[in-house]
Amino acid sequence: MSGPDDLDPITPDAALDYYLDERRYDLADSTYRTHKTRIQSFVDWLEEQDIHNMNEVDLRTIHSYRVYKREDNGEEDTCNGTTMQGQVSTLRKFLERCVDLKAVPEELPERVRLPTVRGEDQSDDRKLDAGRAKAILDFLREYRYASQEHVALLLMWRTSARRGGIRALDLEDYDAEDRAVCFRHRPGEGTPLKNEGTGERDVSLQPHVATVVEDYISGPNRYDVTDEFGRKPLITTKQGRPSLSTVQNWIYRVTRPCEIGETCPHGEDPETCEAADYDRASKCPSSLSPHPVRTGSITAHRDAGTPRQVVSDRGDVSERILEKHYDKASKRQRMRRRRDQLPEEL
Secondary structure (H helix, E strand, C coil): CCCHHHCCCCCHHHHHHHHHHHHCCCCCHHHHHHHHHHHHHHHHHHHHCCCCCHHHCCHHHHHHHHHHHHHCCCCCCCCCHHHHHHHHHHHHHHHHHHHHCCCCCCCHHHHCCCCCCCCCCCCCCCCCCHHHHHHHHHHHHHHCCCCHHHHHHHHHHHHCCCHHHHHHCEHHHEECCCCEEEECCEHHHCECCCCHHHHCEEEECCHHHHHHHHHHHHCCCCCCCCCCCCCCECCCECCECCCHHHHHHHHHHHCCHHHHCCCCCCCCCCCCCHHHCCCCHHHCCCCCCHHHHHHHHHHHHHHCCCCHHHHHHHHCCCHHHHHHHHCCCCHHHHHHHHHHHCCCCC
16 A cells, blocks of 8 residues: 555646546547546546645545535536446546556555446436525525625526626626626636636526625625736625635535524534534535525526526526426426416317
8 A cells, every 4th residue: 555655746737638648549539538528627626626736635535526526516417326427437547547657545546436326317306495595595684684695695596607607797797777797708817607608698687686786785795806817706705706615615504404593404403513613514414505506596487487498598508408407396396387388278
């Protein structure tokens, strides 16, 4: 077994370059592209976690990445069992090459277990229920009005936006006259949109939502700061524009039942529960990441009768993907929607 003193430092990007060069001629072109995409996703995630040396990657790191891919994949196709199996299999092959470089312990690849897929290929059904969303937003309105968390969750819920879209908003992207937020793709300035230029859109807000945004802008909870590109973010921290992980942590925290005064459904005492800690909210089984908020928002809009095309345009999601992965309505809910669209006499 190799220990940390036996390892040679190397950045994740350099390790990826080595892997791709090594496999360039022994993989089919399509497989090569798939491996590149999968490992690049892992490397980008390591960057977000401030991990710049492959020596720091251990089994816990791999587990955290798997949780990320399962709950907040950042992709239109959520990471279901079969997809996860492919992701982890490719990651193991990458780690095996990293062993050759003495970048990770030699026993690490074999300790990474492939997930077992049971039954049919499944998609992630976790979503923020409309009733729970209302309870959380009501609490925030009462006790943390126009706070960062309040505005972030409210905009996610009302616009069905991804966390990357929320953090990308600038102060000038809010149009007070038309009560709208404008999502813009600015990759050269650190705020790309998932679907690049095609993801740009203007989304209208209900008057009560716009009021919260305006009260945040003019109130004491927003820091008047600029980012490294001289832009003024709409939602800010003391340091400037929030990171993706910061936005994610806000959502983890406010979706804990105990956070809004509800009894813990898991029988834990908030005084001693590990997940009650400010920085460990994700450990609560009931807490949710931004992706289930987006899923719940899309489903709630469809249940409320919002046409599929409107939901598609507002949330920057194709109608096919919306129906397959984001709209988690039951068969009975879908029946009621169809019934509402039927003419009384035919």
